[in-house]
Amino acid sequence: MRIPLGARTHAGTSALLVVLTVVACLLVAGLPRTMQASFDEALRRSLSGAEAVRADLTVAGAPVLPAGELHSRAQFEGGDLHWRRLLPAALRPLIGSGGHISAKTHRTPVNETGDIRSFVNLGWLSDADRRVQWVRGRAPGAPSTMRYGGQTIPVIEVGVVAEAVTRMGLDVGRTRLLGESVHTAVKIVGVFEPRDPADRAWSHDADLLHVTRVLPADAPEELHITALMPDEGLGALANKARTLTYHWVLPLDGRAASALDVPAVEAAVAEFQRQVDVQGTGATSYRLVTGLPQLLAGFLAVLSSAQTVMYLVLGGLFAVGLGVIVLGVRLLTDRMERTLALARARGASLRQVVSAGAALTALTVGPAALAGYALSFLLPGPVLPVVHLGPAAVAVVAVGFAAARLVLTHRAPLREHRADLVAARPSARRVTVEALVVVLALAGAYLLRARGPSGTAQQDPFLLLIPVALTVAAALVTLRCYPYPLRLLVRLAARGRAAVPFLGLTRAARERSAGALPVLILLPALSLSVFAAVVHDGISTTQRLASWQKVGAPIKLTSVGNLPAAAVERVRRAPGVEQVALALTGRVQIGETGEWPYAVAVDLAQWRRVNEGAPISLPTLSGSTSALLSPALGGRGAFELRWLSPVRLTSQGVIDAVPGFYSSGQFLLVPWEVLPWPAANALLIKGDIPPAELARLVPSATVETQEAALAAIQADPLTGTVRTTMVVVTVALGAYALVAIVLSLVAGAAGRARSVALLRTLGLSDREARRLTLLELLPVVLVTAPVGVALGMGLPAALGPGVDMSAFAGGLPVADHTPGLLRPVALAAGLGLCAVLGAYVHTTMTRRRKLDAALRVGDP
Incomplete structure (x- = not known):
């Protein structure tokens, strides 16, 4: 077989394989560089932003x-x-x-x-x-x-x-x-x-x-x-x-x-x-x-969480991309099968046949891998070992898979084989291994939840392996259970009068072995894309919550000393100000124990009106002499508070934080009514007024806004990298899932076109041909999509205790992984739409085929 002639003959398939390889090598070599550049920038900002007395x-x-x-x-x-x-x-x-x-x-x-x-x-x-x-x-x-x-x-x-x-x-x-x-x-x-x-x-x-x-x-x-x-x-x-x-x-x-x-x-x-x-x-x-060791240790802890999450999704992206390339290589070897089988029958040795097919694959994949590798240098960041190893691994796996498949296919000249058997009994050894994988994956997920974070700044192999094990276990269970609903549907279709459902589902059942690879690609692609989307949404939601916890209101104005009544009135009357709640903070003394905690006196009813619609909830005090104490103060009954004047208060309970004021140490929240006279050194404001205007009205005060706090959290390089990577991975995996559907459609296009053309000679209409093709493709999507979406939505809950993402969300733990249904449904609907469009395109293309040619070509 002449390699240039084979490249021209299979130009379409080769071009598709080239595009897949270039994109995969660009992602596997470029994303780690960008990721490492963001790590370096985060470290530089951390050290430059720290006090010199700590860093020097x-x-x-x-x-x-x-x-x-x-x-x-x-x-x-x-x-x-x-x-x-x-x-x-x-x-x-x-x-x-x-x-x-x-x-x-x-x-x-x-x-x-x-x-x-x-x-x-x-x-x-x-x-x-x-x-x-x-x-x-x-x-x-x-x-x-x-x-x-x-x-x-x-x-x-x-x-x-x-x-x-x-x-x-x-x-x-x-x-x-x-x-x-x-x-x-x-x-x-x-x-x-x-x-x-x-x-x-x-x-x-x-x-x-x-x-x-x-x-x-x-x-x-x-x-x-x-x-x-x-x-x-x-x-x-x-x-x-x-x-x-x-x-x-x-x-x-x-x-x-x-x-x-x-x-x-x-x-x-x-x-x-x-x-x-x-x-x-x-x-x-x-x-x-120096405090440099503590700064570096804190950075490594945050870096470990970022690396764990991103290596997880990037590793999954690499595996899915490699699987799609393998699917493309399989399509290329299928297209070469007749030519190579003829050469084998005419006396070509197995080595010659395998060398020809592997050489054509290498000619297609090798330059594409080099192109993707070269394009990765357009992205910023240091050159890591994975930049060199990733594209090389893509090329080696593609050529190796092509060689292995050709060896298995052409071991004997004109060897007859069938890949359309409806059922094949697996060996006991295989069933045992698959059951062991499922049990170990479930046990690992349970241990991960029970153990929680590793507590070290080093990479946790356990945390990286458990998601892979869960994905593999879900894929094995899906493949093992896939025939049973399909057989049931075939039996139900056999009882009906319409021939199209029976024929379409029967073809899907006979192509089950050929659909194993698309399932193994679709499942991790869907699960990881949904996982990335859920984590991204969880981080975004928690960042917004953290910004509200930090400021406590849309706008907060604070002063070192008490604010004059005239200044408060100027703020109230300023254009754009809708609501203002007064608050007073200061150091107080508890009479019985002599402790000096911080106190916050605030008009809670007015504060709730200021924060109407905010994601934070404000505490409630039952009376004018009640107080909520921090955990550091502990529970106690009645006590004397010495502030502007002594007052007797009763502890109502414990509060973890006062939004906008205190979240650690000794503090307490008291009602505004305990103050003997009106005094305020903080204003909680709702309205559309520029911070610069408030600073002009009260020059001695400091103005904070919830929007600025959110922007500061999102501006952190590590946080931005994690969120951006999640978006890129979600889009890339969704695209790979669609490509897997298209490749599985193209892989059986020749046989499907021949069958549809033969059936059209028996009176099959174009509409029925589209339904037939659609029924053949849909089982893979309908079975794999729900499993992949469910696994992706469950992974954050399974990994949540083991991954501390609070550093990316303003210090708050990312515990809310309740996903919106929009992205998962959109991904699954996209796969289904791709299958429907593929069925229509395929039917349109086969319509051009002459019926007399269909009767003469193909197996009898």
């Missing part, structure tokens, strides 16, 4: 002896170079060239008495000239000395923020004596403010920008601030009081992170921590301070 690597040193003290910038910069040299290779690309060094004291008291204790710590920043600007006074200069208690003590010039001037009385020109046993004086010479308050580096040095208020349980109130001193002050900075620490901040550059390198980065951080620990001497101790 900070080496903290504490001098124990005077020999370990550093008194010059050059000594600190030498330490920075030393720590960078110790960085493992996996960390060096992630550490930026910036960073800064600091030296600070902590809990340095002001030597004076009063009801409030003041602490002024000394701080030096290596990049202060770049990060701060002086708005009053001047920048600090060289230190001086003064006499105190018969000793000469240093006087260090410092600057503070305006908040320290207001709250602690540290005005420009004043001198404060610090320390109790070891004294140092500071002179405030200037007031500074940050050049860029949004600079991430300030999270390391927030103590310089804000006064910290501390309420000890058995001591007076404390106010803490860190003052900024110049380089010259380092010479006078000693650790005699053991309150001095040094910090070398090595900034993390999240833009260079890759999800594939996370395990190596985790190991490198652990190694760097070990290196830092062993650098300590008798004069100085060192330790590594």
Whole structure:
């Protein structure tokens, strides 16, 4: 057999196989790249969005002896170079060239008495000239000395923020004596403010920008601030009081992170921590301070859930695509069967026949696989091993299947065989294996539900295998039970007078063995497409619920202090505002226990009107002296609440969260009536008013909207990738299911056309021919479609406890997998419509065939 001649003879079938192969290779090589690119982007956003104090690597040193003290910038910069040299290779690309060094004291008291204790710590920043600007006074200069208690003590010039001037009385020109046993004086010479308050580096040095208020349980109130001193002050900075620490901040550059390198980065951080620990001497101790391992562990947990779901659907997509290609290869080998059988009868060896058929298949599939592989490089993302292995696997399986089928078909010259037997008794071994697969699949699904999530960030093979086992079990049960309703229909049709139902169902029964492969393709295609659609809908629904839980209303306006009545009235009268509910939040004290939970007082009736039609339900309080407590507060009876004024309340029950306010920790919800006078620091608003307009009406307030919260949840790269992948997989699997129906129709087209033409010589009309073809095709769709749809709708419930998708839904568990009937019905209806259209097209094409040719061609 000449290969080019065979390619021209079967050009139509070859073209179809080429298209299927290109699409399959593009999906199997391109989707993993896109998926991995989204993983990398999610990691970069996670690291870049985290506080610098958590993501950066900070080496903290504490001098124990005077020999370990550093008194010059050059000594600190030498330490920075030393720590960078110790960085493992996996960390060096992630550490930026910036960073800064600091030296600070902590809990340095002001030597004076009063009801409030003041602490002024000394701080030096290596990049202060770049990060701060002086708005009053001047920048600090060289230190001086003064006499105190018969000793000469240093006087260090410092600057503070305006908040320290207001709250602690540290005005420009004043001198404060610090320390109790070891004294140092500071002179405030200037007031500074940050050049860029949004600079991430300030999270390391927030103590310089804000006064910290501390309420000890058995001591007076404390106010803490860190003052900024110049380089010259380092010479006078000693650790005699053991309150001095040094910090070398090595900034993390999240833009260079890759999800594939996370395990190596985790190991490198652990190694760097070990290196830092062993650098300590008798004069100085060192330790590594970072939250990077926790950030990476949290990301890996989310990544594991995303990979599990997407590898599951992508693996199913690959298997279905491969099955459709195998169905196309079978169609091609069927078309070559007469030619190869004739060559075999004329003396060609089995090797020659198989080589010819496999070569034609390779000539068709090989270039198409390369084309799909090349097209995948147009998509963004790193090149993973599956990018190379996927297209190669498609080509190898296609050629291997063609060779195996030709070997079985042409083992002997002109070997007679029949594939249209109505029933064939399976062997006991086969029945046992199939029963074992079904039992193991059901047992695995039960164990998965009983076990729940694996609790690790690694891929769970158990979770990946159970859906495959359930699909295989459902396919085996379907194939084993398929003959029984078909036989019943044949018997019922045999009792009627019409010949078309009997003939159509009889042909369907005789082609049952040839329909096994389409069933094995249709079932996973339908089940996984429905599964993807259900999961997508569940995530979307939960995302919307999470956005409402986060904001608590269509619009929420909050203020640090109480809102003036005039501001509330301006909001009420603003154009577009329909409803406004007042709320007051604050820290309260429970008299009997001394606990300090957070409280929310809100007009619940008005809040319900604001949230009319929202997916969240609001709690109900039975009286004006009732309260709902968080689980952290536990159950209790009557108790005294000290807020604006003491009030006696009765616990009505436990509430898990107050939407828009609190969802963890100690909190309670009380009715608006417990307030002794109207006060509000939060407004819950319903209406069509731009957030910018509300911010203009109340400049000191913060405005949140439910729509913005939903957009923020959906903007996460991992979340967007999961939802997009689900949509792509649903569409692709639905298309593959339709292709499987078309291929099964085309595979039997020749024999069906011959039978219809012969029956037309006996008086079969065109309408009856269409019904005959339709009755032959429909059993596969009518039996497989309900099973596939039911399995797809049941998979989320079976896998739900094992897959934590809360990271993609705003932190809420995706527990609602109640699917809409639109997509499953549309998929099943599409298959049925495809079968109907195929029957009409096939009948139209066979109408052109001459009846006298039908009598002369074919088997007698």
